[in-house]
Amino acid sequence: GSRVVGARLLDTDTGSETTLSADVFINATGVWTEEIHKLAGVTGPFTVRASKGVHIVVPRDCLDADAALCFVTEKSVLFVIPWGEYWIIGTTDTDWDKNLAYPAATRADIDYILAHVNEKVRHPITVADIVGVYSGLRPLVSGTSESTTNLSRNHAVARVAPGLVSVAGGKYTTYRVIGRDAVAAAVQDIRGRMVPESVTDATPLLGAERYQAVANHTPALAHQYGLTTAQVEHLLGRYGSLVREVLALGVSDPALLAPIPGAPRYLLVEAVYAVTHEGALHVADIIERRLRIAMEYGHRGVECAAPIAQVVAPYLGWSAAEVAAEVDGYAATVAALLSAEQEATDAGANEMVARVSDPRSRIDVSQDR
Incomplete structure (x- = not known):
């Protein structure tokens, strides 16, 4: 009927499909918000630019x-x-x-x-x-009714259909408030259960709990794992009190505590941790989205792609051919993005990125919105 009760999901790596059922879904997809509205056959009280x-x-x-x-x-x-x-x-x-x-x-x-x-x-x-x-793309919100005409960079939350709440706009720096407001709207559609009040304002970030106590042991951690204090400080800045969890992966394989070739401020163990604990499935996930190598080195991570692919291959079950495909695909992606940076217009740049070799075979990067 008029209620959203499920979602059909496509795995963009394997092509497998599955269906989820729930009392309520939260559409928190940023610049794709209206695409989700189209799939659900609804019109929200705000649009996203x-x-x-x-x-x-x-x-x-x-x-x-x-x-x-x-x-x-x-x-x-x-x-x-x-x-x-x-x-x-x-x-x-x-x-x-x-x-x-x-x-x-x-x-x-x-x-x-x-x-x-x-x-x-x-x-x-x-x-x-x-x-x-x-x-990146900011999801700027504008209203379709008088009450939401001046939202701009503020966030907006709306129950766009029974069983579907949409949230858009805002910034990373206000994500806790955004999350609280979205969940508060969603719980109205949860049937038969009471939901406690949000505690997001009192919940520490991952790695924040006991951070200072762990940081006080920097020299000891460096000695224990054969690292410099600068390396441990770098890890603390990235993982906080989870640093012990990261370094533990190097206990059985000390070679993982070596720097990543081409990006010596990072350790190979960080690439492995991205796979084992942070859900990375591809070389691009690691270089661009878990580590910051693509932002910090002029080669944009190309020089690191092969050693990273080789070290994570056993964890992802990659064959030699799959390792080569990941490395070549990442190099092609960087080449396309560098070409785009030489273009004078968005249209020209978009043509360049249409050549991107996305490792997720069912992602189409060639189309405009």
Whole structure:
């Protein structure tokens, strides 16, 4: 009838299908929100517009500064943020109606950032200084009724049909409030059970619990695992108090405690942990989405792809042919994205990313929205 009672799911790696049944579903799919509405045959009280934001990453010695900068341009707000051994500089704010999976950065995006930041610094930053470029899509919300006309970057939650709650908008920095509001709306459709009040505001992040106590043992951890204190501090910054869980994988295989070739700030054990504990299934998952190698090294992770693929192959059951396919596919992806960064327009960049070799065989990266 009019109630959402299930969802048919396609595994984009294997092609297998399954069906989930539930009292209520939460549609928290960002820029894909309206695609889910179409599948459900409903119209929500808000629409979602994709806005592309591009950032560049440069080494710390590019700027003679100690603190972040923030200023407004004619199109966006630009931040220059100290981040470890780098500066993150961005962002742009432009409409994007192309492929939602790969919102490619263009040369125009990069030139825009450089032009504005160079007005504020003594020594200009050049394209040659850039070690990483990354982009994403903000799900900006606009209302279809008077009560939601000014939502913009705020989040919106709505029960769009019995059994289906949609949430969109907001930012990473407000995700706990977004989650609380979405669940509060969803529990109204749960039948026969009481749901306790949200405790998200009092729940520590993964790795936050007992962090200081673990950090106090940095020298001891370094000695125990044969690492430098700098390596342990890097791991603490990434995993917090879960660092012992990460390092434990290296007890039976000490070779995993060696640096990743091509990305010596990371250890091979981190790539394995991405598979065993963080759900990574492909080389791109590890380099781009679990570790930050694609953002921190000029080769964008290409030099790391082979050693990473080889070390995780036993955990994922890959054959030699599958290892080679993962490595070649990642190199092709980086080549396509680098080509997109030389294009002047979004249309041109989108053509380049259509060449991306996505390891998930049932993901179509060639189509516009």
